[in-house]
Amino acid sequence: MVDGVGLAQPRPSSFGPLYDGPPIIEVRDLGISYGGKPALRDASFDIYRHEIFGIIGPANSGKTSFLRALNRMDDFTTGMEVRGSIHINGKDVNDWRNLYALRSRIGVVLPLPVGLPLSVYDNVAFSPRLRGIRKKAQLDEVVERCLTRAALWDEVKDRLGSLGSLLSGGQQQRLTIARALSQEPELLLLDEFSIAVDPVTTMRIEDVLKDLRSELTIVLVTNLVQQARRLADRTAFFLTGELVEIGATEDLFEGNVKDERTTGYIEGRYG
Amino acid sequence: MDRRDAAWYIDKVAQWVVFVGGISAIVFIVGIFVFITKEGLDFVLGPLNLGEFFTSIAWRPTSNNPTYGALALIVGTASVTGFAMLLSVPLSLGAALFIAEFATGKTREVLKVLVEMLAAIPSVVWGFVGMSIMHPLIMRIFDVPLGLGVLNAGLILGLMAAPIMTTIAEDALKAVPDTYREAAEALGATRWEVIFKVVIPASRNGLLAAVLLGVGRGFGETMAVLMASGHAINIPTSPFDSVRALTATIASELGDTVRGGDHWGSLFTLGILLFVVTFVINLTADIVVRGIRKK
Numbered sequence A: 001m002v003d004g005v006g007l008a009q010p011r012p013s014s015f016g017p018l019y020d021g022p023p024i025i026e027v028r029d030l031g032i033s034y035g036g037k038p039a040l041r042d043a044s045f046d047i048y049r050h051e052i053f054g055i056i057g058p059a060n061s062g063k064t065s066f067l068r069a070l071n072r073m074d075d076f077t078t079g080m081e082v083r084g085s086i087h088i089n090g091k092d093v094n095d096w097r098n099l100y101a102l103r104s105r106i107g108v109v110l111p112l113p114v115g116l117p118l119s120v121y122d123n124v125a126f127s128p129r130l131r132g133i134r135k136k137a138q139l140d141e142v143v144e145r146c147l148t149r150a151a152l153w154d155e156v157k158d159r160l161g162s163l164g165s166l167l168s169g170g171q172q173q174r175l176t177i178a179r180a181l182s183q184e185p186e187l188l189l190l191d192e193f194s195i196a197v198d199p200v201t202t203m204r205i206e207d208v209l210k211d212l213r214s215e216l217t218i219v220l221v222t223n224l225v226q227q228a229r230r231l232a233d234r235t236a237f238f239l240t241g242e243l244v245e246i247g248a249t250e251d252l253f254e255g256n257v258k259d260e261r262t263t264g265y266i267e268g269r270y271g
Numbered sequence B: 001m002d003r004r005d006a007a008w009y010i011d012k013v014a015q016w017v018v019f020v021g022g023i024s025a026i027v028f029i030v031g032i033f034v035f036i037t038k039e040g041l042d043f044v045l046g047p048l049n050l051g052e053f054f055t056s057i058a059w060r061p062t063s064n065n066p067t068y069g070a071l072a073l074i075v076g077t078a079s080v081t082g083f084a085m086l087l088s089v090p091l092s093l094g095a096a097l098f099i100a101e102f103a104t105g106k107t108r109e110v111l112k113v114l115v116e117m118l119a120a121i122p123s124v125v126w127g128f129v130g131m132s133i134m135h136p137l138i139m140r141i142f143d144v145p146l147g148l149g150v151l152n153a154g155l156i157l158g159l160m161a162a163p164i165m166t167t168i169a170e171d172a173l174k175a176v177p178d179t180y181r182e183a184a185e186a187l188g189a190t191r192w193e194v195i196f197k198v199v200i201p202a203s204r205n206g207l208l209a210a211v212l213l214g215v216g217r218g219f220g221e222t223m224a225v226l227m228a229s230g231h232a233i234n235i236p237t238s239p240f241d242s243v244r245a246l247t248a249t250i251a252s253e254l255g256d257t258v259r260g261g262d263h264w265g266s267l268f269t270l271g272i273l274l275f276v277v278t279f280v281i282n283l284t285a286d287i288v289v290r291g292i293r294k295k
């Protein structure tokens, strides 16, 4: 790996994380604070290629803050300070000379859907257009493929021209997932994506995420511990700004923990 | 249980107050329209010759054989307003973009206050600037015999309209939720891409309203135009030509007329024209905006 997230990766033949390769994300001594108030302290860990990395923890534990640091949204948040380092594909995210190129390679899905004030079609075509794709046929293809992957195509194929904000909450969330996929990201960050989605659709999206693992790396922040159990290969437990522990998801859920607080949270004793 | 309590009554009263407020706005507008129409009606139905009114430049209401050609006045108003918009639309949209999207903290606050202060300058002061500063300046820079005309009035009017346009446009931009900007930035859009592809389309209606308010201001402004335009009946062929505006004509002549006479009536007819044009502009904008929304 020389440089950049955008280089083509050799696709693994089978699903599952590549623990033997170099990690895609290396977090070292990461500290995040807002106007001096710490939100995350001294976190160091790696995330591997093609894994689904779960992050669980009660409110205010710093999960969202970590995601914001990953795609450098700290630039957008006044008062947010990030210390330590995050390397993606071996390169410090702070060393990117073109921040926009970094962000364009990272898909983000937020807890509540944020549809751009555009049509369904234009929402999904937004990122391809930024990348310079102009041909209608090519855009049509991307839009259909991404909407299909996000389990939304059948519901919206007849109303691609209407405003994205007119869809139902769950549909809008799937639209933002389609939009994130349209970036052809190497890294997909999901922040409590199922808050506004019904259980059936959540299951469909979870299946999509499992499929996606062969193509990209997923960081899944969730406040549903069972969702982490269903999806994540490894899971990290954050508690009020502290990275309590990281382990194989099965281990954590079977009680093989280094810190009793993890089991406590999984069994519902916090928050 | 089912009792009308204080909250219920307050709600009812508030409904009425708001209703009366809304209705009175309509009543005032209709009232004004009825008033100017009534005053101008005798003239419109009597001596007015529509062909002459719209095609002749001979505005001679006080001559022994009076003619009422308003073409030069219409062209005067249109040219000055057009010139003003050419200047103030880019200026104020640029200023609004800077204040809303780029300026932060102190800079932003100071700029906002300054722009609002500019909007409060009385128009006669602007007219004064036109006469005593721009007039000699234009004569010197362009080496022309007279500095009062389309250019001068357009510049003054543009500068006058810019602050209010900036304020409205800035409000429109600020009304676009930050989550949109954040979502677009997360997709890898640059600041400019965010502004042009997300923020401006989302605030289109407000921006259009700002521009229209500016146009309305230009159409309706009287004092500054009277002072800076040269106030000569003329179809301009260059930006340095003097012109006369509809509003300035009404303001300067109404005091000398006989109430109820033809001259009086003709001035009210100009008023009706101004009213109709403003109405049509607003209606068009409304239709345009609706059209955009449907899409």
Ligand SMILES: Nc1ncnc2c1ncn2[C@@H]1O[C@H](COP(=O)(O)OP(=O)(O)OP(=O)(O)O)[C@@H](O)[C@H]1O
Residues within 6 Å of the ligand: A034, A038, A039, A057, A058, A059, A060, A061, A062, A063, A064, A065, A066, A077, A079, A223
């Ligand atoms: N923009 C901000 N400005 C100031 N403080 C913030 C900001 N965003 C987050 N914080 C603070 O940082 C801490 C961690 O917040 P964060 O959003 O990362 O938590 P979280 O784990 O995502 O919580 P939740 O599960 O509720 O989403 C909290 O104490 C929060 O108040």
Ligand SMILES: [Mg+2]
Residues within 6 Å of the ligand: A063, A064, A065, A191
């Ligand atoms: Mg959060």
